[in-house]
Amino acid sequence: MLTTLDAGSIRLGDLGVHRLGFGAMRVCGPDVWGQPADRAGALQVLRRAVELGVNFFDTSDAYGPHVNEEQIAAALHPYPAGFVIGTKGGLLRPNRYAWNPDGQPGHLRRALEGSLTRLRLERIDLYQLHAPDPHVPFAESVGALADLQRAGKIRHVGLSNVSVKQLEEASRIIPIVSVQNEYNLGNRASEDVLLACERMGIAFLPWYPLGAGGNLNLPIVKKVAVRHGATPAQVLLAWLLARSPMMLPIPGTGSIAHLEENVGAVSVKLSADQFAALGRSGARVPKR
Ligand SMILES: NC(=O)c1ccc[n+]([C@@H]2O[C@H](COP(=O)([O-])OP(=O)(O)OC[C@H]3O[C@@H](n4cnc5c(N)ncnc54)[C@H](OP(=O)(O)O)[C@@H]3O)[C@@H](O)[C@H]2O)c1
Structure with a gap:
């Protein structure tokens, strides 16, 4: 059976995980809000991912909100050895359409406690600031995570939706082990952040690795x-894996068939010509 073992591994601080992770967000209800219609089926997807060798899940207290972390614990606790959960805090969901930043230290402390309870953990392996809060000095939000790490509640700190400048600022406060920004064949606006992660030797987790499904129909991909x-999803994931050794894609799906297909991407080795042709396709790459 093909598993993510075939994708090699990557470091998140002192932890090693297989290089194809799973973005758990898609097993919530529509708009990442509430329970899905088929809760049992959603838990099956999570369990199947682990059977296929996935040992890194990405989630957030904002997914559901709270529902996604509870689903992960319901499906998988007690967690298998070597299983790493990366969750996030710093976004509020007052309704199904809103994702509002709250990077105040008090909120981040409360958010972390909630995640620990829902995930049934005493320490979060990877805790990511979901997004900088424009109303709170960035160093204050990062400093709160540094305090929580010193208190033993966070093993490693990651960032999400940050610029190179913010990554550098945070790294002066605390070791950062990963960055999670939108990045896929069709949107490479975070190319500079990916390159910074390569320089710093830390993982880059591209969210929307399939362009939320939108890149599946790109003519070059087909x-x-x-x-x-192979399938278009496999080509998109294979391109990401080939793009950088620091890349840890976290494709999301609520479907076991799509999950199995996505894991199959680890056996798709693009030729140099195919890799180059995909890279030349009409992505929004910022001028450097
Ligand atoms: N940090 C952030 O701000 C942020 C933002 C967004 C997402 N994320 C994280 O990144 C993860 C990945 O992002 P994502 O799930 O939104 O986007 P994605 O992985 O690019 O795409 C997921 C979409 O593609 C479909 N899909 C998945 N596999 C497929 C396949 N093999 N064939 C056809 N369609 C397929 C899914 O539908 P089906 O369910 O029908 O398969 C879903 O609609 C999330 O799960 C979440 O953990 C983080």
Whole structure:
């Protein structure tokens, strides 16, 4: 059976995880709000991911909100050895359409306690600031996570939705082990952040690795998929894996069939020509 073991591994601080993770957000209800119609089916997807060798899950207290962390614990606690959960705090969901930053230290402390309870953990392996809060000095939010790490409640700190400047600022306060920004074949606006992660030797977790499904129909992706006998999703993930050794894709799905297909991407090795042709496709790459 093909598993994520075949994708090699990557470090998150002192932890090693297989290089294809799972973004758990999609097993919540529509708009990442509440329970899905088929809760049992959602838990099956999570368990199947682990059977396929996935040992890194990405989640957040904002997914559901709270629902996604509870689903992970319900499906998988007690967690298998070597299983790493990366969750996040710093976004509020007052309703299904809003994702409002709250990076105040008091909120981050309360958010972390909630995640510990829902995930049934005493320490979070990877705790990521979900997004900088424009109304709170960035150093204050990061400083709160540093305090929580010193208190033994966080093993490693990661960032999400940050610029290179913010990554550098945070790294002067506390060791940062990962950055999670939007990045996929069709949107490479965070190319500079990826390059900074490579320089710093830390993991880069591209969210929307499939462009939320939107990149599946790109003509070049379909063409390479046909040539390779692979699917468009597999080509998009194979391109990310080939793009950088620091890349830890976290594709999300609520479907076991799609999950199995996505894990199959680890066996798709693009030729140099295919990799280059995909890279030349019309992505929004910022001028450097
Ligand atoms: N830090 C942040 O601000 C942030 C923002 C967004 C997401 N995230 C994280 O990143 C993870 C990945 O992002 P994402 O799940 O939104 O986007 P994605 O992985 O790019 O795409 C997921 C979408 O593609 C579909 N899909 C998945 N596999 C497929 C396949 N093999 N064939 C066809 N369609 C497929 C899914 O539908 P089905 O369910 O029908 O398969 C879903 O609609 C999330 O789960 C979350 O953990 C983080």
